[in-house]
Amino acid sequence: MKIKFTFWKLVFLALMAAGFYGTVVRFAQGLGRSTNLNDQFPWGLWIGFDVLCGVMLAAGGFTLTAAVHIFNIKRLQPIVRPTILTAFLGYVLVCVALMYDLGRPYRIWHPLVMRNPHSVMFEVAYCVMLYTTVLSLEFSPIVLERFNLQKPLKIIRAALIPLVILGVILSTLHQSSLGTLYLIMPEKLHPLWYSPLLPVFFFISAIAVGLAMTIFESSLSAKYFGRQLELPILQELGRVLVVVLCVYGILRYEDLLHRGVLKLVLRPGYEMYLFWLEMSLSLIFPLLLLSQKKIRTTAQGLYLAAVLVVLGFITNRLNVSITGLESAAGMHYVPKWTEVAVTGAIIAAGFALFGLAVKYLPIFPAEESHPLAQLEVIGATPVLGHAGD
Amino acid sequence: MSKALLYDATVCIGCKQCEGACAAQNKLPYSDAVAAEEVQSEHKFTVVLTKGDKFMRRLCMNCGDPACASVCPVGALRKTAAGPVIYDENRCMGCRYCMVACPFGVPKYEWSKLLPRVQKCTMCPDRVQAGKPTACAEICPTGATKFGERDELIAEAQQRIRDNPGQYVEHIYGVNEVGGTSVFLLSSVPFEQFGYRADLTRDPLPMYTYRVLSRIPDFVPLGGMVLGGIWWITHRREEVAAAEEGHQVVARKESEK
Numbered sequence: 001m002k003i004k005f006t007f008w009k010l011v012f013l014a015l016m017a018a019g020f021y022g023t024v025v026r027f028a029q030g031l032g033r034s035t036n037l038n039d040q041f042p043w044g045l046w047i048g049f050d051v052l053c054g055v056m057l058a059a060g061g062f063t064l065t066a067a068v069h070i071f072n073i074k075r076l077q078p079i080v081r082p083t084i085l086t087a088f089l090g091y092v093l094v095c096v097a098l099m100y101d102l103g104r105p106y107r108i109w110h111p112l113v114m115r116n117p118h119s120v121m122f123e124v125a126y127c128v129m130l131y132t133t134v135l136s137l138e139f140s141p142i143v144l145e146r147f148n149l150q151k152p153l154k155i156i157r158a159a160l161i162p163l164v165i166l167g168v169i170l171s172t173l174h175q176s177s178l179g180t181l182y183l184i185m186p187e188k189l190h191p192l193w194y195s196p197l198l199p200v201f202f203f204i205s206a207i208a209v210g211l212a213m214t215i216f217e218s219s220l221s222a223k224y225f226g227r228q229l230e231l232p233i234l235q236e237l238g239r240v241l242v243v244v245l246c247v248y249g250i251l252r253y254e255d256l257l258h259r260g261v262l263k264l265v266l267r268p269g270y271e272m273y274l275f276w277l278e279m280s281l282s283l284i285f286p287l288l289l290l291s292q293k294k295i296r297t298t299a300q301g302l303y304l305a306a307v308l309v310v311l312g313f314i315t316n317r318l319n320v321s322i323t324g325l326e327s328a329a330g331m332h333y334v335p336k337w338t339e340v341a342v343t344g345a346i347i348a349a350g351f352a353l354f355g356l357a358v359k360y361l362p363i364f365p366a367e368e369s370h371p372l373a374q375l376e377v378i379g380a381t382p383v384l385g386h387a388g389d
Numbered sequence: 390m391s392k393a394l395l396y397d398a399t400v401c402i403g404c405k406q407c408e409g410a411c412a413a414q415n416k417l418p419y420s421d422a423v424a425a426e427e428v429q430s431e432h433k434f435t436v437v438l439t440k441g442d443k444f445m446r447r448l449c450m451n452c453g454d455p456a457c458a459s460v461c462p463v464g465a466l467r468k469t470a471a472g473p474v475i476y477d478e479n480r481c482m483g484c485r486y487c488m489v490a491c492p493f494g495v496p497k498y499e500w501s502k503l504l505p506r507v508q509k510c511t512m513c514p515d516r517v518q519a520g521k522p523t524a525c526a527e528i529c530p531t532g533a534t535k536f537g538e539r540d541e542l543i544a545e546a547q548q549r550i551r552d553n554p555g556q557y558v559e560h561i562y563g564v565n566e567v568g569g570t571s572v573f574l575l576s577s578v579p580f581e582q583f584g585y586r587a588d589l590t591r592d593p594l595p596m597y598t599y600r601v602l603s604r605i606p607d608f609v610p611l612g613g614m615v616l617g618g619i620w621w622i623t624h625r626r627e628e629v630a631a632a633e634e635g636h637q638v639v640a641r642k643e644s645e646k
Contacts, residue, residue, distance in 0.1 A: 029503075030500065030501060030502055030503045030505065031498075031500055031505065032500030032501040032502075033501070037500070038500060039430065039431075039488065039494070039497045039498060039500075040494070042485040042488040042489055042498060043485065043489055066616070069620070070616050070619050070620045070623070071619060071623055072620070072623035072624055072626075072627060101484075102482050102483045102484060103481075103482070103483020103484075103485065103498070103504070103505045104481065104482050104483045104504055104505075105482075105483075107463075107480075107481075107482035107483070108482060110462075110463040110480060110482045111462045111463055111482075114462075114463040114464050114465075114480050115464070116459075116461055116462055116463065116464040117602070118459050118595060118598075118599060118602065119459065119460050119461055119462045119486075120460065120598050120601075120602060121460060121461075121462040121484060121486045122462035122463075123602060123605065125462055161617075161620060165613055165616045165617060165620070166613075168612075168616055169608075169609055169612045169613060169616070172608075172612065173605060173608070173609075176601075177601075180598055180601045180602070181486070181598075183597045183598050183601065184456055184459070184460055184490045184594050184595070184597050184598050185489065185490060185492075185594075186590060186594075186597060187492055187586060187588060187589060187590070188489075188492070196597075199601055325489075
């Protein structure tokens with residue numbers, strides 16, 4: 001166990017070092033030298049993965065807060081905090097990634113005052129900004145509890161339900177709007193992915209990924225932080241995941257059928273292969289796995305299905321943002337090593353920050369009782385309020 | 390009152406003086422080496438393409454309802470009433486959505502610079518404002534590029550096709566493409582041969598996103614109400630259940646007495 005921990009530390013340091021070097025190249029020499037982007041292909045890995053996938057992977061935050069606080073499904077309560085943490089970190093990292101991709105990052109505040117309400121990007125900018133604020137407020141009780149600040153805690157708790165509702169609305173808007181971004185290019189985006197339903201697809205798949213990420217991180221936390229696995233909860237998430245995936249799959253099929261492009265799924269070519277890679281990872285294999293009761297009810301089976309779903313929808317976002325635009329651009333885009341290094345460092349930072357937060361903040365209810373008990377014994381601090389928000 | 394350009398490829402002699410005038414107007418370097426580049430770039434806003442004895446210009450089409458201006462989150466790109474689609478580099482934050490959205494692949498980026506700008510033909514807005522033709526139209530020795538009122542130019546292009554049967558492809562490129570542009574092209578060979586897409590929609594592209602965006606003002610209050618309603622119902626149900634349970638307990642105790 002100890003050797004493994006050191007190994008991951010080394011991986012982390014290596015990724016951060018490469019990312020640091022990439023950062024220096026990006027900000028000292030500009031986008032041209034640090035990326036393989038050009039006039040034919042102006043959006044690459046930083047938009048396709050860091051932004052599109054980053055926002056998607058953080059979807060567990062709104063999915064779980066809606067389930068627990070709006071739909072009042074109390075059984076899911078124990079895993080709300082880790083998903084809020086993931087979502088909060090996810091959005092912060094998306095903002096960091098944007099600073100790399102924007103040609104003039106110091107003007108990131110411009111949409112605040114120079115508004116163009118006809119622009120999808122403007123709407124996404126506003127939603128992401130507001131939702132990051134909402135997430136930091138939803139996350140704040142965890143920090144406030146840690147330092148036993150009762151007054152602000154009371155205020156946040158009083159405002160919790162409106163905050164959750166606002167967060168769900170904002171998430172619905174910008175998760176779908178990331179798909180709307182591509183509606184303006186009917187002639188450029190490959191017909192396997194261009195659809196008037198893109199916003200709907202992005203939204204439904206965000207819910208699927210939100211559930212899958214929750215299963216994924218609960219399993220990882222159980223493994224690396226020595227926590228009890230909330231298996232009954234994950235089984236329930238798995239069941240909902242099946243339903244969401246089925247709805248998504250049927251809509252994708254209906255969409256291809258009614259746009260008259262169903263034959264394209266069998267026309268050999270670069271796009272076809274990546275389309276089937278996406279379909280196998282996001283729908284076919286996970287549904288096959290989850291349809292087996294033996295697999296659906298075990299921790300390993302759920303974990304495997306969740307990882308496949310996450311990888312499948314990452315492929316989907318990259319297909320929309322990269323694969324589907326390559327033939328119109330007349331070129332293949334492969335990210336430069338600096339782009340990959342920066343992205344790698346951002347992912348590594350995400351994992352590290354998650355680990356640190358779990359270590360120092362009351363993220364998991366079970367862990368929280370331990371240091372609390374100690375404090376009470378010492379008697380230095382009054383009894384902390386309970387986590388149950 | 391909107392101004393436009395009409396380029397008639399059959400009159401063009403490929404002298405590339407429009408390229409030079411454009412470079413001078415936009416303070417860009419121009420040399421034989423630049424003249425030999427047959428692609429639009431951040432330092433070359435218009436190009437005369439040559440294929441045997443056929444020519445074709447490429448420049449910003451200055452669309453009537455431009456995708457680039459519609460997608461720009463900060464309004465750095467804007468369609469003016471006079472016709473030109475102009476760019477304000479002081480607003481631009483460099484998201485490059487305009488480049489992704491443009492159906493003609495016009496906006497270019499200064500990739501090699503630390504603080505890059507989007508670069509494109511802006512149809513000489515200062516000259517147009519002052520009532521003068523664009524630099525390219527003014528210098529053109531044969532009148533292949535003509536500047537004028539949009540409606541008059543369309544009528545003239547139609548007239549030229551009527552008067553010279555067989556000389557032109559029977560299509561004025563730019564009248565209907567993406568809802569109509571402010572640059573019209575006439576040619577004797579299909580436009581696709583010079584990289585112009587023949588399959589562009591006749592709808593203005595901003596419609597495709599606005600159809601979705603325009604629903605947001607409805608969605609926010611409705612979504613809030615529905616979510617609030619669900620919250621109220623699910624929690625009320627719990628309260629009622631708790632209260633009923635309490636009643637039963639009380640009733641049971643009373644009956645026990």
